[in-house]
Amino acid sequence: MQFRAWLLRRQQLQGRRRRPAAPLPQALAGTLQNPYKHGHGFNGERMYWSRTLIPTSREVPADADILSHQLMVRAGLVRRLSAGIYDWLPLGWRAMQKICGIMRQEMSRIDAEEIQMPAVVPAELWKQTGRYFDYGPLLFKLKDRKDAEMILGPTHEEIVTELVKASVSSHKQLPLTLYQIQQKFRDEARPRSGLLRVREFIMKDAYSFHSSLDSLGQTYHDMFNAYVRIFKRCGVTAIPVEAESGPIGGDASHEFICPCAAGEDVIARSEDGSYAANLERADRQIPADVSFPIASADVAAQLQRIHTPGAASMEQVCAFLHVASQQMIKTLVFARSEAAGGGFVVACVRGDHEVNEAKLRRLVGHVQLADDAAARAAGFVIGFVGPHVVNQTGAQLVIDPDALAMTAAVTGANETDYHVTNFNWINHVEAQHRSKAQVADIRNVVEGDKSPGGSRLTLDKGIELGHVFKLGTKYSKALGAVYLDDKQQSQPMIMGCYGIGPGRIIVAALETLSDKDGIVWPVNIAPFEVLITPIRYEGQAKTVADELHAQLAARGVDVLLDDRDQRPGVKFKDGDLIGIPLRIVLGEKGLATGQVELKRRTSATPEMLPLENLADRLGKIIDEMRPKV
RNA sequence: CGGGGCGUAGCUCAGCUUGGCUAGAGCGCUUGGUUCGGGACCAAGAGGUCGCAGGUUCAAAUCCUGUCGCCCCGACCA
Numbered sequence: 001m002q003f004r005a006w007l008l009r010r011q012q013l014q015g016r017r018r019r020p021a022a023p024l025p026q027a028l029a030g031t032l033q034n035p036y037k038h039g040h041g042f043n044g045e046r047m048y049w050s051r052t053l054i055p056t057s058r059e060v061p062a063d064a065d066i067l068s069h070q071l072m073v074r075a076g077l078v079r080r081l082s083a084g085i086y087d088w089l090p091l092g093w094r095a096m097q098k099i100c101g102i103m104r105q106e107m108s109r110i111d112a113e114e115i116q117m118p119a120v121v122p123a124e125l126w127k128q129t130g131r132y133f134d135y136g137p138l139l140f141k142l143k144d145r146k147d148a149e150m151i152l153g154p155t156h157e158e159i160v161t162e163l164v165k166a167s168v169s170s171h172k173q174l175p176l177t178l179y180q181i182q183q184k185f186r187d188e189a190r191p192r193s194g195l196l197r198v199r200e201f202i203m204k205d206a207y208s209f210h211s212s213l214d215s216l217g218q219t220y221h222d223m224f225n226a227y228v229r230i231f232k233r234c235g236v237t238a239i240p241v242e243a244e245s246g247p248i249g250g251d252a253s254h255e256f257i258c259p260c261a262a263g264e265d266v267i268a269r270s271e272d273g274s275y276a277a278n279l280e281r282a283d284r285q286i287p288a289d290v291s292f293p294i295a296s297a298d299v300a301a302q303l304q305r306i307h308t309p310g311a312a313s314m315e316q317v318c319a320f321l322h323v324a325s326q327q328m329i330k331t332l333v334f335a336r337s338e339a340a341g342g343g344f345v346v347a348c349v350r351g352d353h354e355v356n357e358a359k360l361r362r363l364v365g366h367v368q369l370a371d372d373a374a375a376r377a378a379g380f381v382i383g384f385v386g387p388h389v390v391n392q393t394g395a396q397l398v399i400d401p402d403a404l405a406m407t408a409a410v411t412g413a414n415e416t417d418y419h420v421t422n423f424n425w426i427n428h429v430e431a432q433h434r435s436k437a438q439v440a441d442i443r444n445v446v447e448g449d450k451s452p453g454g455s456r457l458t459l460d461k462g463i464e465l466g467h468v469f470k471l472g473t474k475y476s477k478a479l480g481a482v483y484l485d486d487k488q489q490s491q492p493m494i495m496g497c498y499g500i501g502p503g504r505i506i507v508a509a510l511e512t513l514s515d516k517d518g519i520v521w522p523v524n525i526a527p528f529e530v531l532i533t534p535i536r537y538e539g540q541a542k543t544v545a546d547e548l549h550a551q552l553a554a555r556g557v558d559v560l561l562d563d564r565d566q567r568p569g570v571k572f573k574d575g576d577l578i579g580i581p582l583r584i585v586l587g588e589k590g591l592a593t594g595q596v597e598l599k600r601r602t603s604a605t606p607e608m609l610p611l612e613n614l615a616d617r618l619g620k621i622i623d624e625m626r627p628k629v
Numbered sequence: 630c631g632g633g634g635c636g637u638a639g640c641u642c643a644g645c646u647u648g649g650c651u652a653g654a655g656c657g658c659u660u661g662g663u664u665c666g667g668g669a670c671c672a673a674g675a676g677g678u679c680g681c682a683g684g685u686u687c688a689a690a691u692c693c694u695g696u697c698g699c700c701c702c703g704a705c706c707a
Binding site: 058059060061062063064065082083135136137138154155186188189190192197244255265464467469499568570573574576585588589597 | 639640642656657664666667668669699700701703704705707
């Protein structure tokens with residue numbers, strides 16, 4: 001390197017070091033109206049583009065096929081290291097930290113206290129609750145040097161229960177709510193959809209402990225409201241829906257779903273807005289007086305047996321016989337667990353419907369789709385089963401009302417490569433089995449079904465952002481977490497758990513709010529609130545840019561200065577891509593008249609602002625942009 | 630786990646069918662110059678064990694076998 005160049009470089013570096021440091025957040029706390037004054041998230045931080053890492057890209061990454069994933073990589077938020085494993089780069093990490101800051105504030109409001117539990121935990125605890133086996137291959141497992149089995153925690157019910165068990169022994173110490181924001185590990189069979197389903201992710205998980213169901217209900221209610229506030233402040237849509245609730249039942253579980261096409265969950269909502277539930281949970285209105293229908297006289301009473309070689313699936317049979325799936329009865333054979341009484345359950349739904357296992361389980365106890373070999377051994381010709389199989393096997397029969405209403409159905413013949421037509425319940429299922437049959441809603445709802453309140457249901461895909469859940473005593477009983485009540489009786493603690501995936505909030509924001517030019521951050525989770533873009537970072541523009549940079553930071557605004565020696569077009573394109581809510585453009589024309597240009601990311605046209613009190617003015621604009629909660 | 634696709638420069642890709650000279654393009658990067666309000670231009674450069682291993686062949690990015698990794702659909706899954 002030439003000496004002059006070396007000297008110049010050295011002077012530049014020294015110049016950098018002499019630049020005054022940004023003021024400490026504490027110095028500002030009392031003077032400012034901003035949402036991070038509790039010391040979480042950021043508080044008037046400033047950064048120079050040239051000194052941080054924002055690897056933007058014009059190219060769409062080849063391994064990203066959903067919008068949020070493409071944007072996260074193109075805008076330099078994340079980088080994939082392995083399947084479902086990502087680096088978080090400065091911009092993405094800042095957004096994450098802001099979300100975490102909001103969550104901390106809202107947890108604090110409802111008296112939940114933050115803790116930090118280990119990511120590496122002994123497998124033994126997980127064996128005690130049975131989840132070591134329930135989770136199976138989803139667990140990351142490892143051994144320490146003494147050959148002790150450890151796992152990387154996918155969630156922390158066991159650990160927090162163990163903690164509280166050791167430290168709480170009286171009802172006077174309850175209720176208690178603890179939470180953490182921590183790394184989780186799940187060895188997903190198939191990580192997918194970019195940052196939506198990953199193997200290592202951050203989760204805010206809260207756990208509450210109670211001495212009464214009323215107390216649990218109160219905390220559940222508080223947590224529910226805190227979640228509503230969190231999502232609103234983050235600027236993402238999150239619809240609370242009823243979710244599968246396990247043993248406690250009732251209103252014991254809600255998910256917060258952001259409707260969008262990239263989502264993996266399906267939710268059902270009524271058009272009158274009074275009902276929303278996860279598809280797994282969604283109920284429908286069924287007539288009160290369902291009974292076995294009498295086939296009309298023009299339907300032959302005899303089954304018509306038809307050779308359907310190799311056609312064992314619904315589509316194959318429909319295509320082979322040229323019938324619509326609505327004319328068919330789908331008959332599925334389930335095996336009931338020994339604990340629930342054993343035996344087989346035959347579930348019948350209309351051909352175009354799907355059995356909902358959760359509904360079936362609520363009705364008949366724990367079942368799962370029967371093992372092929374076991375079912376065949378018991379006389380079920382898998383692939384060609386019809387409802388009348390119960391005549392031979394005596395299995396329990398469960399019929400969905402829509403299947404029950406059919407009087408000339410096509411269904412399996414109970415022999416290989418044969419189906420039957422003209423099936424009807426009265427003629428072909430023996431009376432003794434009809435009388436024992438249960439008729440109930442056992443299928444997934446479909447678009448157009450009636451909600452329990454009678455309004456029309458619609459279905460949408462969505463991203464699960466959060467989940468609140470009444471756990472009951474499952475973990476406290478398994479791990480012996482008990483307290484002494486006011487009558488000196490030992491009682492298992494009643495628990496609730498509550499999770500939010502901040503990474504998914506980012507995904508949801510990008511999926512639902514971006515435009516063709518890039519990200520459009522909601523102000524509260526934007527990595528920076530203001531982007532200063534001098535057309536050329538020199539002369540008066542540089543002076544004004546630096547001053548504004550410092551003033552905004554001093555006022556508590558997070559601000560990024562694009563000090564790169566790049567052409568304006570490059571800066572504008574990059575600015576749009578990374579989606580900072582407000583952009584201040586400093587150009588010669590405006591500065592000559594004492595004005596700067598304000599371009600909102602959400603607006604196509606800029607507005608001119610005078611230089612006087614610019615930082616204050618911008619601060620107010622930002623405050624106005626924040627969602628009111 | 631079943632089905633499909635893909636691994637060549639930091640990124641996006643061509644070359645492979647039909648083996649053959651020093652492995653290419655665009656973007657990005659470096660240096661110099663001209664530019665400078667929506668991803669500039671000129672010139673000169675740096676950068677690749679063609680995922681890895683083995684095999685066939687005089688010769689392999691190219692053909693064969695194995696293996697690892699990644700993406701998509703499904704199964705599974707809070």
